[in-house]
Structure formats: C-alpha cells, structure tokens
Amino acid sequence: MRIAEFARATGFPVDTLRYYEKIGLIDPPLRDSAGHRVYGDAELRWAEFLHRLKTTGMSISEMLVYADARAAGDHTAPERADMLRAHRAEVAARVAELRECLSVLDTKIATYEAMMSDAKGPDHAAPDHRDQSGARPQAAE
Amino acid sequence: MRIAEFARATGFPVDTLRYYEKIGLIDPPLRDSAGHRVYGDAELRWAEFLHRLKTTGMSISEMLVYADARAAGDHTAPERADMLRAHRAEVAARVAELRECLSVLDTKIATYEAMMSDAKGPDHAAPDHRDQSGARPQAAE
DNA sequence: CTAGGGGTTGGAGCGCACTCTAGGTCAAGC
DNA sequence: GCTTGACCTAGAGTGCGCTCCAACCCCTAG
Numbered sequence: 214m215r216i217a218e219f220a221r222a223t224g225f226p227v228d229t230l231r232y233y234e235k236i237g238l239i240d241p242p243l244r245d246s247a248g249h250r251v252y253g254d255a256e257l258r259w260a261e262f263l264h265r266l267k268t269t270g271m272s273i274s275e276m277l278v279y280a281d282a283r284a285a286g287d288h289t290a291p292e293r294a295d296m297l298r299a300h301r302a303e304v305a306a307r308v309a310e311l312r313e314c315l316s317v318l319d320t321k322i323a324t325y326e327a328m329m330s331d332a333k334g335p336d337h338a339a340p341d342h343r344d345q346s347g348a349r350p351q352a353a354e
Numbered sequence: 355m356r357i358a359e360f361a362r363a364t365g366f367p368v369d370t371l372r373y374y375e376k377i378g379l380i381d382p383p384l385r386d387s388a389g390h391r392v393y394g395d396a397e398l399r400w401a402e403f404l405h406r407l408k409t410t411g412m413s414i415s416e417m418l419v420y421a422d423a424r425a426a427g428d429h430t431a432p433e434r435a436d437m438l439r440a441h442r443a444e445v446a447a448r449v450a451e452l453r454e455c456l457s458v459l460d461t462k463i464a465t466y467e468a469m470m471s472d473a474k475g476p477d478h479a480a481p482d483h484r485d486q487s488g489a490r491p492q493a494a495e
Numbered sequence: 496c497t498a499g500g501g502g503t504t505g506g507a508g509c510g511c512a513c514t515c516t517a518g519g520t521c522a523a524g525c
Numbered sequence: 526g527c528t529t530g531a532c533c534t535a536g537a538g539t540g541c542g543c544t545c546c547a548a549c550c551c552c553t554a555g
Contacts, residue, residue, distance in 0.1 A: 294466035301459045325435035
C-alpha cells in the first residue's frame, strides 16, 4: 500500500502521515525501489489506533509517550495499560460532560420553540436576550 | 462583580474575557468610576452559556455568528434555534463517536490485562506491537 | 505619602497541529 | 522521447485560541 491509499484507509491526510513519521509517531515504513513508502497491515492497525486516540482528544505529545513506550518493547506494557486506563477515564468524563451540555442545549432549544410557537404571545422574551428570570421555572441559560 | 470575580464565576481567565469582548463575543459591560468593568447577572448567564458552547466544541467563529444573531434582536430566534439544533446533532454524534472509542479502549485495556496476567504465558505478544492477528478473536487494534 | 493590589490598554508572542511550497525523482503510457 | 502523475525532501507558513507584556491608572491601608 502506498501513501495515498494508506491515507484513504486511515483517514489521515498524506501530509499528516509524513509529519507523524517525522516526529516519531509512526515508524518509518519500508520503501520500494523508487524510494516510495510502502505500508503494511501492522502500520495500518497502528495508524487506526492513533486515529482513535486523536479522536478522543489525546495530544500528540501524549501519543508520543505511548508510541515511545510501545517502541521500547513488551516490558512497558504495564505503563501503556496505565496510560490507556487514565485516558479512558478522561474520555468517560468528557462524555458525561457532553451529555450534560446536551441537556442544556435541549432546554434552550425547547425555550426557543415555546417562544416561537407563541408567535404573538404576551411575553415574547428571547431566551438569550437579557433577563428572562421569573418568566418560566426552568433555568435555560 | 468585577472582572476577577467574573472570571472565577464563569471559568474563563481574565485575559480570555477581555479577548472575547474585543472580538465581540461578549458585550462591553458597564464601567465603574475607575473605568473598571462591572458585570451583572445577564452577562454571567451569557458567559456561562458561551462556556457550554465552547465545551461542546463550537468554534469562536460559530459562536460569533450566534452572538451576532442574538444581538440583532428577537427576529433572529428561528435562526438561532436552527443553529442550536444543528449543533446539538453534532454534539450527539460526537458522544456516539466517543462511546465507540471507549469500547475500543476497553478492548485494548483488556488485552493488556490478559497479557500481563499471563505474565509468563507461552505467547506474550503485546497488543500493540506488530501482528497479533489470529491470537484472539476480538479485534483489538 | 507611599506601597500594594487590583484594574486598564494595544499589541506582540506562543503552542499546537498541521498544511503548504518549491524543486526534485521516478515509472508508465502515448 | 515526452508528458503526466504520484511520490520525495526540507523547510516555511497558517489558523486557532488564547496568553503575556509593558506601561499606565486608581483606590485603600499603614
């Protein structure tokens, strides 16, 4: 697999793949006779996992620590497991936070919808605009 | 409420509050006799809502669109409601994506744990290091 | 009356993670 | 033989979102 196909397969742009290689996040792959990078299945699996880590908000410097531990060999497995457990906890916290925000958004959207269906109601204060306290019991802002 | 207390209340650093005011995300608040900013409850509610939007990954440029619509008056309510609905959908998608990543992390952590409990098992391939396909049925990477 | 602790401004600088550019090589097809 | 297109390199540039700085002002407590 050459770099363009690898980019399609992993979801990383070509430039990003070369950048990751340069900083040591991806091992330098084999080259064909023309000097072009040739990627295999192991590289693909690793890049896909990196993509997961990135999706979950892990910074490049953290991924580098993980990648370096991985490169150092099997004896770093406990360290890597610890990192993943810590990261897992952060992601779970993030999910909880986002779910909370979702319910705030829902409340606010509902307030807008109530406001818009009372298109000519007696009190049409926008949920955002200045003070609406006392209008309705829910905390919308 | 002066800026330091407002910063504590909203979770935004003082510099960030002034920056948001400069770019038009926060309205210029009243000033006291010394020229110091004085914030009230309406400002607090708006800043808290901005904090939610930021937490959910909305970019500053999107927040500016929302803020500008809000400043333009009540007739932009439908537009703002649409923005929030679209954003809500993005956040929900993000939550789904993160939950998927969580399960990948769980699988990988489990693989590490299995590997470490078989501290001297016959096959102690690290879940990360090169090929492990065929070892166990789960897809771990 | 002076020191300290908050506040003010405009503008420069920064860290992250890419992203793009210029100039070059190589292999295949017309 | 020449063009096309995918790839290569080193290094410069970009966009975002702050974050910091210098120089200044004002109020209060000792």
